[in-house]
Amino acid sequence: MARDTGRPPRHPHPTNAVDGVVHGVVLQAETVTGGIHHHWTPVAATPGPRGTPSPRQLPSPPASFTGRRRELDLLTGALDRPGGTAVVSVIGGAGGMGKTWLTLHWAHRHLDRFPDGQLFADLRGFDPSGEPLSPTAVVCGFLHALGVPSSEIPAEPDARVGLYRTLTAGRRLLVVLDNAADAAQVAPLLPGGSSSVVLVTSRYHLAGLVVANGAGRVELDALTDAESRELLTRHLGAERVAREPRAVDELVDRCSGLPLALSIASARALDNPDFPLRAVVGELADEQTRLDGLDGGDDATSVRAVFSWSYRRLAPGAARLFRLLGLHPGPDLQVHAAACLADVPVHEVRPVLRELCRAHLVAERSPDRFSSHDLLRAYAAELVLGVDGEAERRSATTRVLDYYLHCADLADALLPTARSGPPVTPGRRPRSAPALSAAADASEWFTTERANLVAAAELASAQGLLVHAWQLPYRLSRYFWLRADHETLLGVTEAGLAAATRLGDDDGRFAMLFNRGVALQQGGRPEQALSSLREALEVARTTGDPEQRARAVGTTADALQALGRNGEAEAHYREAIRLSRAAGARWAEANAHHNSGLSRWEAARHADAERSLRRALRLYRELGDRCGETRCRADLALLLLEVGEHGAALRNARAALTTAAGMASPYYRGMAHDRLAVVLHRLDLPGAVEHWEEALALFSELDAPEAERVRARLARTRR
Template sequence: MTARFGVLGAVEAQISGHPVGLGHARQCSVLAVLLVEAGRPVSIDQLIDRVWGDEAPQRADGALYSYLSRLRRAVAEAAEVGIERRPGGYVLTVDPQTVDLHLFRRLISQARSAEDRSAAELLTQALGLWRGEPFAGLDTPWLVSMRQSLLSERFAAELDHHDVLLRLGRHAELLPSLSAAVAEHPLDERLTEQLMLALYRCGRQADADEQYRRIRRSLADELGSDPGAGLRRIHERILAADPTLVATKPAAPLARPNVPTQLPADVRAFTGRDRELDALDRSLAPPDGDEPPLTVVLLSGTAGVGKSALAVRWAHRVREAFPDGQLYVNLRGYDTEQPVAVGDALAGFLTALGVGGPEIPPGVEERAGRYRSELTGRRMLVLLDNASSVEQVRPLLPGTGSCLVLITSRDSLPGMVAIHGAERINLDLLPLADAVVLLRRLIGGRVDRETSVAEDLAAACARLPLALRIAAELAAARTDVSLAELVDELGDHRMRLDLLDAGDPRAEVRAVFSWSYQNLPADAARMFRLLGLHPGDSVHVEAVAALTGTDVGEARRLLAVLVRASLVHAGRGGRYGMHDLLRAYAAELAAAQDPAPERKAALTRLFDHYLAGSVAAMSTLYPDGTEGAGDPDAARSWIEAERPNLAAACIYGAAHGWYRFAIALAGTLFRYLDAGGPVAEAVTVTASAVSAARAVGDREAQARALSDLGRLHRRQGRLDEAADTYQQALILYADLGEHAAEAVALRNLGSVHWRLGDYRQAADHYRRASAHYERLGDIAGQADASVQLGRVDARLGDEAQAVTRLRSALELVTKLGDWYSEAYVLSLLARLSHEPADLEQAGIHLERSLAAIRQAGDRTAEAYALTDLAAVYAHGGRLTEAAGHLGRALLLHRRIGDRASEAEALNDLGQVLRAAGDATEARAQHEQALILAREIGDRYEQARAHDGIAATLDRDDGGPHRDLARRLFADLAVPSAPDLAAR
């Protein structure tokens, strides 16, 4: 007779289609536990804990035996079903596919690797197995926790189902269920993406945009975060009416963006660890007991025991269980010089998840929040390798149960277990038999001919996989020497080094390192030592040549020697890396054997190589008006590949005496990092330059670095920090008598106060800058100061004075032949003019300017030119063109990360849309502007947003917004904002 079991609803059993009586709730709970673990043993203690929790009676075991006996009788008629007592506990012997839970999981797994039509059928079948809440009517703590986990699995499957149906063009039939799901899960970004796409495909663009505005407000109010990259991307495409959104092929836009596959290569000749691999496999099942929905597994053990190798092997084995990708970072937690900062790790993960450099938040907490938002609803594996503390790991934990986190650490990290419910797997030395097997796989038949000696060799290597691999490579290279001789030789090295602390396998592994190192040729040994000085995680062969003072061919030859000795591992694209123990050992040898001047010379050569490469790449990417030499794509690829090393070198240089190098490298890289590199690295590198300049007392370099740091803060909307940093630079420039730089600092400081709404202070800075420019005879500077003062006049309501200043500036830039600035000044004048000729002239100049800017590829300048041209068009009644230009400008501002300009453009677009008669869309733009302006502290744009929202509502509903706008305008001492589209 065939049995069927169900837990996706009330717990039930059927034999040959007839229901089976399962008894009272406690007895049903016993069966539920066994069904979840079908085919796996569950101990008595586990059963008691899961069935009673903290309320177990004194004779719970006796009651449990009674329940098990009754359940045995209940299912006795079914073939191949039974409840057996085994060494590990009680096992329900049953075909897992007769249990709805396990059938559901198998169907989901099949669907995720099937083509869309088959996947749709499989997902429909899987979701059809659900009859209600899992374990309905049962409420033990373990079952409640398991219920929530299973509901998360169902939700993830529903999202997958939506994606498939959208790719198949079945958006119309999805709308009702998507709308209901969004109402139930209002903060789920993936779900909102799906609803927005379905609405757009059904011709409801405004409703799609309304959904985006709704979730943006909710995320800001409830989580203090912005929408993730995927949600913003689809919103931008909807606004731009992207024609590919209507496609129904598998390449549809809702295929999950940016599926990272960051796992390192699997380990060659991996051996043993079956018990640990089985334990890791069990972690894929829903969590037990009161553990949180997020599954965290900790692999702990001594250095060199193979934690990373095991973690990477298992991660590759189960990667299909994580269709949304795998994230990996080596935290280098035990590196005394360069452990990975939490903020940098988060920035790396966000970049891998598709968050552009300018969009990465500046602070660690903000990054952690954005990281958790990006992972919401994704089924991902996160591998945190070489962690040293709970504090280093905690911000990297996702906030969703759909992910699994695997951590490796030499420490037992008790806080991860106590606070975060991590399951710890302690990794011991390899069993002797497995250690010999590993030697056999690496060395070959010699192990079988000298079995007892091979065991001695394994013992001499402390049964540590890293040491075993090094010893095996040496044995394989010295075929003329017996294993017995090699074991004796290793013993001699151990005695000479006197490194044996009883019971410390790390001492043993250092002896093995020494054994292998002593057999290197002198030139390869020197390279090994110097590699320990490199501050980065991996190094290119060209950098190795610089470090060692050899040519590339010789460096490649010596690296091959080190690779064969397993002292260095080869990566992709000519890059090489070292295990952290080997790096520490190499650095120790360098300190002992290479005189300080030679070590300094080696690092100086390396840093010169990095600086020269950076200068060459930047000259190619930013030729500054001259024809650049070289391939821009190659230059960009070089910087991207070396960027972590460049940042590490800059930080190391600033901390260890290469101050001039740190200053020069940071200054060279700034334009690239500012334009699109990760904000975390831009701030870290620039701050390193500030500290290096202070260390050598170079106040001019310190002022330049502070100016760069102020720009980064301003771009991120951190206006108070920007003002403070610019003020420090200003004081330094004034003390130095650098009047030209002082004028620039005053101008920048004025721009920050402009954004803060302190117009009197801004005007004072602009006037002081103008005085400097006048004394210096800098006509372009004088023109710019006049423009900025004219903007202040216009903002404060003195339009006559503004026109006077702007016309004066126009004369100056026209004489200079600066038609970029000429176009900008004309656009400002056109906003104050009612003459069609002024509008026409400004439009012609701006269109010419925009074409040249696009040809040059300057996205920042293009965004500003589009905004200016839109203002001129709007003022002249060309509303459709104005709206189009503002839409494009918004996309650019977001990619660049210019949040202040984004808020301004949103308000501009709101005014244009309102003038075009679309009050609903106008209000949407003003609401987005309000959220953003509040975040960055721009009170003027807040006032404009409130004013715009009020204008789209009737008198009663708009009253509160109108009052807030008036109050803000009054606080700023400015008249109400001019209407961009007024004629």
């Protein structure tokens, strides 16, 4: 009998039995006679419970680890996951996100769970030095750590894996497989039995481990701002961080929650303790050179280099799309926009996006909607400048701007208010676009794409694509008007005006001057509004467009009225109505009647005011302009309340809310709730508070100034 249990025999006499872990060949006799001599030699100085060593291979824990409480809890919770195999958790995330730090931090906090030891291997799945390690080589290293002499390690890979699983079965081991390339590299390294725990870090999703081995997945995203400040504090000390709070805020913003970036920036500050933190921040100010400031001098401490290890593993089509994403103007994009960038059909771009997701170079935040970490976008922008030619970059940029202009035109046509003016002209119809069929679809699309659309308009201006630069703001204007977002409307319109002027496009100049005047007027700046609207009127007179002239005259009247120049305003309203009728511009006529009615109401000409408002209401309804109808009914309700027609006032206020309820405009719904609440309160009827609460919620959502007025009304009512 030959056996090696790693401990002295438990019985005073040898027995005809084999237990423990056996290396080599075992011969067991049926009947043993004569004297038996048992030779026992321990295989290691630090034996485990079954006679093999207890390896302690974990690297030291990270000194400045912070945050990640949810992810740590997920790893701990996985220990209780039922199953007949080892507990496997895959920690995924982009390069520099802190996957190894998290793993080591958790492992060192739970060493008591693994009395039989810890195995660690850097699988070099994403490594600049060469190919990933083969599983066979890693198993060989693990066998050595478990006390197997080189001479007893099988040469055949499957036998080697089998011996590894035999040695680990029934043991409470932690196996950390860092930087894995794919599931095939990991699978042979999973221990035998069900008592061990395996932590795998990778930039890839490793779906094969989830499917075949029931692995849990822990995804790392950027640190929160609070976690980022805590990490900086750990690196730099509380005193230095407290001394320059504004610089710290900017540093957090420019590192975008990437732990590696925060640590490199901290190291830069520690290298120069006498430098203010704002000097480090200054090195990161320019987006185009930000990655230069996040380079610690070697590959492991260079954000650019760390990202490059993932990029180099991409297939050519995925690498091209990743680069082109550096041209996209906004923070995220829908699958149709990605297809336009790549100039391929949607069904072809989806698998490419999935590859980028598997590599954690983009993330699918919601179905068919993708985004990248800010620093990854900066890296993509560097790559596209260095790899793709100017003609390809220009073509891709134009394609994506055409896409946003085309979709904005589709969505704008569905909004619940009449539109007029020149058509927009995207240079190329996109290959595909989202399905939009109702006002709610349009409003939701605008809201989702708002940041992209504003960024697209800015990009068009910066790139000298002048048609896009004024037509995108033009098609955004009604959405911003419906949400009472006057400041954003004003900002994009100013840039659009500059583009239309450079282009020499009179239709564009009129549209931008008119919209600028509307934004200024609604934003409470009537003097500036009047100046812009008079410029628009001059353009209309030059072009001879009667509808433009009617709209400009009527809106000029609004600015004059706001300035208290009532006589001039009344004359302009009369002129606007005449011009509108002559031009067949019914919306301009409705608007002139409406605002003329408000002017007459202010002058206590109640009968004239009511006639004007009712004419406007009829025109709005004929046009199907529900915004105009809502606003006009709400105004008419207050006028009727003032003259004592209480029943008619209540009917119109309720009708205004009914019309607004079906609209995709929270501002108009808020206005209708507010007006109905006023009528109910004045008539001492129940329900005013509830409607003011609804109005307050809607106005607050928009950050509209009306929220304060409604809040004050609620406070007075509740006294």
